[in-house]
Amino acid sequence: MTFTDTLPAPEPAPAPVGTVPLAIDLRGLHKSFGTVRAVDGIDLAVRPGEVVAFLGPNGAGKTTTIDMLLGLARPDAGTVALHGMDPSRAIAEGRVSAVMQSGGLLKDLTVLETVQLTASFFRATRSVAEVMERAGIADIGARQVGKCSGGQQQRLRFALALLPDPDVLVLDEPTTGMDVEGRRDFWNALRADAARGRTILFATHYLEEADAYADRIVLVSHGRVVADGSAAQVKNLASGRLVSARLAGLDERGADALRTLPGVQSVEVRGDRVLVRTQDSDGVARHLLTATTASDVEITARGLEDAFLALTGDTTRTDDTTGSLA
Numbered sequence: 001m002t003f004t005d006t007l008p009a010p011e012p013a014p015a016p017v018g019t020v021p022l023a024i025d026l027r028g029l030h031k032s033f034g035t036v037r038a039v040d041g042i043d044l045a046v047r048p049g050e051v052v053a054f055l056g057p058n059g060a061g062k063t064t065t066i067d068m069l070l071g072l073a074r075p076d077a078g079t080v081a082l083h084g085m086d087p088s089r090a091i092a093e094g095r096v097s098a099v100m101q102s103g104g105l106l107k108d109l110t111v112l113e114t115v116q117l118t119a120s121f122f123r124a125t126r127s128v129a130e131v132m133e134r135a136g137i138a139d140i141g142a143r144q145v146g147k148c149s150g151g152q153q154q155r156l157r158f159a160l161a162l163l164p165d166p167d168v169l170v171l172d173e174p175t176t177g178m179d180v181e182g183r184r185d186f187w188n189a190l191r192a193d194a195a196r197g198r199t200i201l202f203a204t205h206y207l208e209e210a211d212a213y214a215d216r217i218v219l220v221s222h223g224r225v226v227a228d229g230s231a232a233q234v235k236n237l238a239s240g241r242l243v244s245a246r247l248a249g250l251d252e253r254g255a256d257a258l259r260t261l262p263g264v265q266s267v268e269v270r271g272d273r274v275l276v277r278t279q280d281s282d283g284v285a286r287h288l289l290t291a292t293t294a295s296d297v298e299i300t301a302r303g304l305e306d307a308f309l310a311l312t313g314d315t316t317r318t319d320d321t322t323g324s325l326a
C-alpha cells in the first residue's frame with residue numbers, strides 16, 4: 001500500500017458526461033530510458049484552478065512526466081489529456097503553456113522586444129503590456145535579455161507563457177539557480193496570477209516552495225507518486241507532531257511509559273528535555289502534564305522536509321538553508 005491510499009481521494013475518476021473535464025489527466029504513465037524506469041506508473045488528476053506542486057528529489061521523474069504532459073516525449077504506456085485534449089492540440093489552441101528551466105531567449109533583444117516578437121507568432125494574445133505587468137517586468141522593458149538576472153529571465157519566460165492566456169500553466173523547476181529574493185518575486189507574481197483561476201502545475205525540489213505556494217502537493221520518488229494531498233496532510237501523514245517538555249531525571253521506566261502511549265513513534269531524551277514524536281500530541285501532552293512532573297510543554301508540526309524523508313526514504317538531501325533536496 002502506498003501512502004496515497006490513505007489520503008482523501010484526489011479523484012482520478014473520469015469526469016462524468018456534462019461536467020467540466022479535468023485540467024490535467026494522466027493515467028498509468030510509464031517511460032523508461034534503457035534500463036532506467038524514469039516514470040513508473042503515474043496517475044494524476046488535476047481539477048481546473050488547482051495549484052499543484054510536483055515535488056521530488058533529482059531523478060524522481062518530474063521532468064520526464066512534464067515532457068510527456070506537454071507532448072515533448074511519448075509515453076511507453078499510459079495516456080495524457082489536458083482539458084480532454086491530447087497535448088499537441090491543447091498547446092496549439094493556446095490552452096496550455098509552459099515555463100521551462102532554461103533556453104528559448106534571444107540575448108540581444110530587449111525584454112519588451114522579446115514579448116512583442118513572441119506575441120506576433122500568435123493569432124490572438126493578451127496585450128504585451130498586460131502580461132509584462134502580471135509577470136512583474138513592466139519596469140525592465142528596455143533591458144537587454146542578456147543583462148537580465150536569472151530571476152528576471154524567468155519572469156520574462158512567465159510573461160511569454162501568459163500571452164495565449166492559457167488555462168493550464170506548467171512550470172519545470174522555474175526558480176532553479178535564483179537567489180532568495182528572485183524566487184520570492186517570481187512566486188508572488190505567479191501566485192497573484194493563479195488567484196485568477198488558472199490551473200498551475202509546477203515541478204520543484206524546494207520543499208518550502210511546495211509548502212508555501214501550492215494548494216496540493218504530489219510527492220514523487222523513483223517514478224511513482226508516494227503521497228498526494230495538501231501540505232498539511234502530507235506533513236501529518238508522514239510525521240505527526242513533536243511534543244517536547246522539560247522533564248528532569250526521566251528513567252527508562254518513565255520513557256517506556258511514554259512509548260506505550262497510543263500513536264507514539266519515538267521517545268528521545270536530550271539533557272533535561274524529552275522529545276516525543278507522535279500522531280496523538282494531545283494524549284502525550286495530557287500524560288506529561290498529569291502523570292509526570294513535566295513542564296514547559298511544546299507541540300510543533302514537523303516540517304515537510306521530514307515528511308519527504310519519511311515517505312521516500314531518500315537520504316540524498318543537502319542541509320542547506322533553502323530546504324532543497326540534492
Ligand SMILES: Nc1ncnc2c1ncn2[C@@H]1O[C@H](COP(=O)(O)OP(=O)(O)OP(=O)(O)O)[C@@H](O)[C@H]1O
Binds near residue numbers: 033038
Ligand atoms: N534522455 C534520457 N536518457 C537517459 N536517462 C534519462 C533521460 N532523461 C531522464 N533520464 C533518467 O530518468 C530519471 C528521471 O529523470 P527526470 O529528469 O525525469 O527526473 P527529475 O525528477 O526531473 O529530476 P531533476 O530534479 O534532476 O530534474 C533519472 O534517472 C534520469 O537520469
